[in-house]
Amino acid sequence: AQKITQTQPGMFVQEKEAVTLDCTYDTSDPSYGLFWYKQPSSGEMIFLIYQGSYDQQNATEGRYSLNFQKARKSANLVISASQLGDSAMYFCAMRELMIKAAGNKLTFGGGTRVLVKP
Amino acid sequence: DTEVTQTPKHLVMGMTNKKSLKCEQHMGHRAMYWYKQKAKKPPELMFVYSYEKLSINESVPSRFSPECPNSSLLNLHLHALQPEDSALYLCASSQEETGAPYEQYFGPGTRLTVT
Numbered sequence: 001a002q003k004i005t006q007t008q009p010g011m012f013v014q015e016k017e018a019v020t021l022d023c024t025y026d027t028s029d030p031s032y033g034l035f036w037y038k039q040p041s042s043g044e045m046i047f048l049i050y051q052g053s054y055d056q057q058n059a060t061e062g063r064y065s066l067n068f069q070k071a072r073k074s075a076n077l078v079i080s081a082s083q084l085g086d087s088a089m090y091f092c093a094m095r096e097l098m099i100k101a102a103g104n105k106l107t108f109g110g111g112t113r114v115l116v117k118p
Numbered sequence: 119d120t121e122v123t124q125t126p127k128h129l130v131m132g133m134t135n136k137k138s139l140k141c142e143q144h145m146g147h148r149a150m151y152w153y154k155q156k157a158k159k160p161p162e163l164m165f166v167y168s169y170e171k172l173s174i175n176e177s178v179p180s181r182f183s184p185e186c187p188n189s190s191l192l193n194l195h196l197h198a199l200q201p202e203d204s205a206l207y208l209c210a211s212s213q214e215e216t217g218a219p220y221e222q223y224f225g226p227g228t229r230l231t232v233t
Contacts, residue, residue: 033219038151043206045161045224057148091160104149104212105174106222108160 023092141209
């Protein structure tokens, strides 16, 4: 079974509008971390935001916020006031913290390509 | 400084060549990673080094040979590659502490083409 699922392969968003990228995950580990990365066409993976499984509040980082619904096992990324430079591939990822065999592994979802229209 | 550097940016090699990819970080991170990424796919973990020791090898073929000469450097030696090994190779680093969810910082990658 897939551990991280991103159901939206691609999305268009109008400049200055908000966009929500979906991410659901599956784990039996009670302690885990969820990450979002942005990958522009240049290739570099840029860390955006982190949410821990025990965090009481949703993470926010500038224009990025994470809508964390633990019972539903979802961690959706919200980008507010989209800019042309937000056009990129976005990956949701998870690290399981208690399962020793997981080591330092970061498991990625399939990604969502976002294109911001002027 | 949150920079991970990788050289070269692009590499074209024949199936009989030997080449190396290099990665460097000066953030004091003690975990370093190699990922392989095919077009329109997520990165796939290849190797993890923790305190300069190989901790994870994701059943990578022996034609890929990692090396961690010191805490700042990570190499990936390539030999007798196949055309299907053409991909973007990403290096990453992170702090290392058991059970701690540190984010990984990625380099810009090396685009490898095997002819």
